[in-house]
Amino acid sequence: MILTLVKLRHSVAKSCTWPYCLRRCSYCNFNKYIPREDNHRVMTECLQRETETLLRLSQVSCITSVFFGGGTPSLAPPSSIAAVLESVSRQVTLPDQAEVSLEVNPTPAGMSKLEDYCQAGVNRFSIGVQDADLEVLGRDHSSCQALQTIEEAQRLCPGRVSVDVMFGRPGQSVKSWEEELSELLKVCDDHVSLYQLTLERGTQLFKKVQRGDLTVPTEDQTAQMYQSARRFLQQRGFEQYEVSNFARNNAASLHNLSYWKGRQYIGVGPGAHGRFVPLGGGGVGREARTQTMEPDVWIREVQQRGHGTRRRMELSCVEVLEEVLVMGMRMTEGISHKHWELFSPQLSLRDVFGTSTRVRELLQNGQLILDDRGLRCSWEGLALLDRSLNIVITLVFFHLPDALEYHESLPTF
Ligand SMILES: C[S@@+](CC[C@H](N)C(=O)[O-])C[C@H]1O[C@@H](n2cnc3c(N)ncnc32)[C@H](O)[C@@H]1O
Numbered sequence: 001m002i003l004t005l006v007k008l009r010h011s012v013a014k015s016c017t018w019p020y021c022l023r024r025c026s027y028c029n030f031n032k033y034i035p036r037e038d039n040h041r042v043m044t045e046c047l048q049r050e051t052e053t054l055l056r057l058s059q060v061s062c063i064t065s066v067f068f069g070g071g072t073p074s075l076a077p078p079s080s081i082a083a084v085l086e087s088v089s090r091q092v093t094l095p096d097q098a099e100v101s102l103e104v105n106p107t108p109a110g111m112s113k114l115e116d117y118c119q120a121g122v123n124r125f126s127i128g129v130q131d132a133d134l135e136v137l138g139r140d141h142s143s144c145q146a147l148q149t150i151e152e153a154q155r156l157c158p159g160r161v162s163v164d165v166m167f168g169r170p171g172q173s174v175k176s177w178e179e180e181l182s183e184l185l186k187v188c189d190d191h192v193s194l195y196q197l198t199l200e201r202g203t204q205l206f207k208k209v210q211r212g213d214l215t216v217p218t219e220d221q222t223a224q225m226y227q228s229a230r231r232f233l234q235q236r237g238f239e240q241y242e243v244s245n246f247a248r249n250n251a252a253s254l255h256n257l258s259y260w261k262g263r264q265y266i267g268v269g270p271g272a273h274g275r276f277v278p279l280g281g282g283g284v285g286r287e288a289r290t291q292t293m294e295p296d297v298w299i300r301e302v303q304q305r306g307h308g309t310r311r312r313m314e315l316s317c318v319e320v321l322e323e324v325l326v327m328g329m330r331m332t333e334g335i336s337h338k339h340w341e342l343f344s345p346q347l348s349l350r351d352v353f354g355t356s357t358r359v360r361e362l363l364q365n366g367q368l369i370l371d372d373r374g375l376r377c378s379w380e381g382l383a384l385l386d387r388s389l390n391i392v393i394t395l396v397f398f399h400l401p402d403a404l405e406y407h408e409s410l411p412t413f
């Protein structure tokens with residue numbers, strides 16, 4: 001689960017995970033566990049307790065979005081979701097219009113609870129739909145269930161349903177992907193996330209591909225799949241607002257935009273990540289925080305000391321700027337001058353990037369744009385983001401030595 005919080009002067013996002021799944025999809029390397037017993041009650045108590053501890057530590061006063069992610073948060077009882085939201089509201093302001101999303105697996109069990117999740121305070125659903133190759137992917141739903149779940153979610157939250165779909169899967173061709181996507185677009189709502197399959201070490205799928213039992217599409221083919229999906233979505237009125245995300249009718253996810261805009265967020269639950277200034281503990285700089293991954297250990301830690309923070313590291317000015325760049329360049333709007341100035345008042349975007357010959361090459365060949373709006377990728381450049389990022393990040397390290405002092409109090413958005 002992930003919650004986004006905004007303090008009057010500081011924007012803070014808070015992430016909270018439900019780490020359990022009914023089975024392991026063959027390709028997935030996320031932090032997930034098959035539950036051995038029903039521990040919903042203790043899990044909920046600990047999520048509430050950690051929420052309270054970290055909210056106090058961050059000293060935020062208002063939350064603008066909440067994201068319940070996983071694992072499979074649609075395995076959590078709606079009462080657990082309600083309890084976490086109540087903990088938030090007890091401590092800080094959670095406005096009625098706050099975006100509250102929940103990731104849903106399109107199983108009958110998940111679908112039957114959608115209405116109760118809405119009663120609990122959820123107002124946006126994100127549904128992981130893999131319509132084909134379900135067997136190979138080890139998914140626990142059928143295409144018919146996926147369709148029914150999308151319909152039910154749309155009935156409950158019209159205009160606030162996202163579907164996640166994956167390309168570059170074993171045996172997939174450009175043609176079969178186009179057919180699949182075009183079918184999906186007939187039924188989907190106003191938000192689509194496209195993920196290219198990453199072959200993760202340690203997964204069943206990785207082993208099968210290594211052994212030669214399965215083959216995945218070539219890099220050229222996946223590049224074609226990505227480009228054809230972008231065109232398809234554009235033709236159907238979707239605007240791309242990030243490398244993998246498309247929305248129409250203003251349905252962009254406010255929560256995800258918080259990450260890409262470099263806002264602060266708090267992570268709650270096993271394996272959750274956070275980025276915030278621990279003002280309540282006397283901190284002045286932004287910290288990168290990771291919660292303990294293994295649920296049983298995390299539960300013990302929360303019971304003993306109120307939180308399961310395993311790792312915390314204060315970020316230097318350069319590290320914050322690197323994150324602002326890596327995240328900001330993923331958005332089609334890129335990084336505006338004003339946004340950059342919040343994090344780097346001393347050196348402008350033009351100071352850092354305007355004089356480099358390597359950046360000039362990217363500008364000249366049309367991959368990057370640096371103009372009065374700011375720095376961003378072109379349509380073609382977004383597909384090659386990794387390459388240009390290597391160059392722009394090197395420049396940040398070159399121009400902004402670690403010695404520069406970074407004051408988190410500067411950004412007031
Ligand atoms: C980790 S899941 C959590 C939500 C939910 N359990 C589900 O499966 O949809 C979030 C998204 O990550 C995607 N995902 C997981 N592993 C991936 C991989 N190796 N490559 C690309 N996408 C992946 C899933 O397909 C899903 O759309």
Ligand code: SF4
Pocket residue numbers: 020021023024025028029030032070071072105128
């Ligand atoms: S893709 Fe989703 S359902 Fe499948 S194992 Fe990963 S987190 Fe669980």
